[in-house]
Amino acid sequence: MHDSHAWQAFSFVGAMMILVAYGGQQMKRMDPRSAAYNLLNIxxxxxxCYSxxxxxxxxxxxxxxxWVLISVYAMMRNRRERPAD
Structure with a gap:
């Protein structure tokens, strides 16, 4: 798989996930404290990283x-800081 088109597609998906999160945050459509933002980055x-x-x-x-470690930390921190309902 490492030299195939599938490998390239796999890494492209990873890059797009990070770019969607970044673009969403820059356009004020995603909260950088949200689980979705952090999951896209993680x-x-x-x-x-794997590729x-x-x-x-x-x-x-x-x-x-x-980047993975910082995103995991941010997600955990944001879960702790969330007010109890």
Whole structure:
């Protein structure tokens, strides 16, 4: 799968998820504290991090791995800060 069109499509989906979140936030259509925003970032950057292992690209692994960790942290923080109904 690594050299196929399917592999390219897989990484394209990851990039689009991050770009949808970013564009939505910039156009004030997505709240960066929302679960949807954070999930798009977590899944999208996770896909791209995974794809950076074949062929191995250290800079991209560090960038996307850090993006996953920060997005997970933000999601957990936002869940804790949410007022009880």
């Amino acid at each position: 899944i999208g950057s996770g896909i791209l 950076a292992f074949r062929p191995f690209n250290l800079g991209f692994v560090v960038l996307e791995g850090t």
